[in-house]
Ligand code: COA
């Protein structure tokens with residue numbers, strides 16, 4: 060493998076935009092193809108772009124087999140460090156090849172083949188990654204569901220993806236409790252119209268000794284270790300570069316999640332390139348992303364990218380604090396010799412809160428660690444400064460989203476490191492023609508805030524569409540500004556070309572690095588018999604970045620004890636969406652401010668709650684008195 064010939068950031072970015080075919084075909088040589096591509100981007104069905112349309116490859120071969128063939132068989136592919144069970148385990152590339160081939164064989168025996176879907180609902184154990192790679196080996200399409208989502212959310216994803224098999228485990232382990240998955244999967248299967256037929260369980264008997272398989276009509280349950288016996292290990296199946304590798308559901312503005320579809324070829328090429336150029340990681344380096352396989356950061360930078368370049372990836376089951384203390388991250392990084400750590404700013408804030416002076420940092424030898432990377436939400440300058448001071452290493456913000464799958468903006472550590480400006484993820488990554496547009500679609504001058512948009516085509520590895528929903532793909536991302544992808548984020552680019560991302564322009568919120576839909580929470584709250592209507596907004600939170608706060612209007616004649624109602628609504632959101640929604644605050648109000656056409660003024664509410672000085676109240680507001688009456692409540696929730 061080699062770095063790209065475009066040896067400076069400016070040259071690489073310029074070339075990636077002016078001649079994407081030449082740039083990305085050259086980069087694509089770092090991937091092993093069964094049929095090498097002769098073209099990079101195909102825009103014949105724009106705005107649906109296809110990458111490497113005549114190429115064929117297998118992603119699991121590129122992540123595993125080729126490294127074994129090249130002599131890396133004895134190198135660790137994954138190191139599992141479970142702070143919640145006190146376990147560590149190393150899986151070499153050779154062992155991984157064997158385990159992935161065996162599990163792929165078991166999936167094939169269940170009838171899973173190219174294009175079939177498999178839902179994976181797993182805690183942070185290596186078999187989550189093995190199941191994903193086994194799907195990739197067969198050309199099957201995985202859809203991982205984050206363990207913090209409750210049964211109805213799992214059910215929505217099962218019904219949309221229509222999997223043949225669900226892969227799960229006995230459960231996950233949170234610092235204060237165990238989370239059994241069997242009841243969740245059983246309940247989800249009660250709710251779905253689709254019947255997958257088979258559930259395969261990666262057991263955790265030691266943690267969940269009393270769980271037995273539930274009854275689920277039409278679906279049989281088996282243990283992983285039983286299904287891999289007597290099956291032939293599966294060889295990698297070549298697939299078209301444009302074939303889907305996975306579907307990952309993410310929150311949109313409405314209650315229904317969007318099934319982001321990722322291809323095989325563009326994904327492999329872009330992720331491998333990003334490891335070298337964005338993150339400065341080389342084969343043999345130990346890389347650690349402290350996230351969850353249920354999020355895009357976990358898909359890209361725990362499971363796939365580190366392996367695509369022959370690095371070692373740490374899979375961590377634990378938290379930044381409380382497992383057992385605020386030194387957990389530094390212990391793991393030091394124990395396994397991590398060269399880089401990638402996490403969410405909220406995790407750094409959680410550590411700082413418990414260990415403001417950095418006493419825990421000082422306890423560990425972090426000499427192997429070159430860089431701390433942060434993404435998932437804005438890295439605020441204060442948190443940036445604290446981490447920089449305590450670690451004495453570059454702290455690098457990178458901005459991206461589930462849809463793009465890899466950074467849109469970053470400081471290019473392996474290509475051309477640049478001075479850091481706190482609060483900025485630095486510059487657009489090669490492949491992304493990032494612009495700031497005003498509401499009419501005109502580019503705004505440097506320093507002026509607007510909508511962050513990407514001129515089409517986007518880079519390889521970005522979403523190829525939404526699962527079974529072309530219309531939503533077009534309306535969500537492509538219709539606001541013709542010829543551009545709308546990121547849904549607002550921000551600006553300064554005179555030096557540095558990008559500043561200021562937050563979502565829609566009703567998606569970001570709580571502790573978790574992307575959530577306020578619309579989904581509103582839909583749950585609206586089901587309460589006493590509630591006439593509700594608005595949920597994300598207000599600023601010192602630790603989690605944002606937290607959801609609900610405002611509900613009761614039906615005429617309903618009288619409820621506010622605290623009792625709050626408890627009921629909190630329980631409903633937890634039951635329907637999951638603990639991860641972190642919905643705790645809810646207030647009964649007399650009315651919600653609306654436009655004359657009935658649209659709730661969530662943005663105005665959010666601005667008041669955040670204490671913003673320049674609050675925008677649309678001239679179309681129906682009754683300003685409603686907003687005046689609500690303002691003291693919003694200010695209180697600041
Ligand atoms: N399975 C089940 N429940 C889960 C879960 C999972 N995988 N992940 C979180 N939850 C639960 C938590 O236990 C908590 O439940 P509680 O309300 O009963 O306490 C709830 O969901 C909210 O979780 P969270 O918002 O994560 O709060 P927390 O207090 O448990 O932890 C942080 C706070 C900052 C330590 C944690 O959010 C964190 O590490 N964030 C980083 C996020 C991240 O990696 N994002 C990916 C992008 S890089």
Ligand code: AMP
Pocket residue numbers: 309355433434435436437438456457458459460461462484546547548560561562563569572573574
């Ligand atoms: P997700 O799809 O869960 O990765 O969430 C994507 C959203 O998180 C983006 O649209 C942003 O709003 C926010 N986000 C992610 N990374 C950053 C960052 N580095 N700076 C600012 N916002 C970010």
